[in-house]
Amino acid sequence: ILINNIFAFLVATEIIKDDDIEPCSIDECKKRQDRPKWKDAIRAELDSLEKRSVFGPIVPTPPNVNPVGYKWVFTRKRNEKNEIARYKARLVAQGFSQRPGIDYVETYSPVMDAITFRYLISLAVSEKLEMRLMDVITAYLYGELDTDIYMKVPEGLKLPEATRNKPRAIISIKLRRSLYGLKQSGRMWYNRLSKYLLKEGFTNDPICPCVFIK
Secondary structure, eight states: HHHHHHHHHHHHHHTTTTOOOOOSSSHHHSSSTTTHHHHHHHHHHHHHHHTTTTTTEEEOOOOOOOEEEEEEEEEEOOOOOOOOEEEEEEEEEGGGGBBTTTTTTTOOOOOOOOOHHHHHHEEEETOOOOOOOOOOTGGGOOOOSSOOEEEEOTTTOOOOGOOOOOOOGGEEEEEEEEETTTHHHHHHHHHHHHHHHHTOOOOOSSSTTTTTOO
């Protein structure tokens, strides 16, 4: 067993020796040759969050508030030839630092079961109905929060003049909308989508809440 473990370690080391892995932080991005690509990806993510009004004001952290942490996640999207097609940076909240009853109450979000999904497909085929697929880009960013959530100010975000000289440890940013990583993000997105569909005249199925009929 000892020999097998040593052999496995040597093989793994040889495989990853020349592997160009993704960076784990902004500091790592700055030390790489492709840092301009990562810089553009970070800027694009922050612009996307600002466009969707995810961030509220940057303020001194209120008393008795523990700001939620954050993490930058970096990935490179590849095409069918394994060539790098796009650099992507995503800012996610560290939901494990949220406190139940304070930072969130309910987290459940309905999910369609496989039986219902197969039935709908068979119904469309038998009735010769048209089927369409739609993907909502950054869906979770549209969910409206039902609690006050403060997050540590992300690295890379430009500070306003009033807080520029203050240590980041004593300031935080209030979230207006849900962010990937928050425990209630899935529920907030479902609530937002459900509210819109009901307003447009759809009826919510009482047995499967993910099915809306018009």
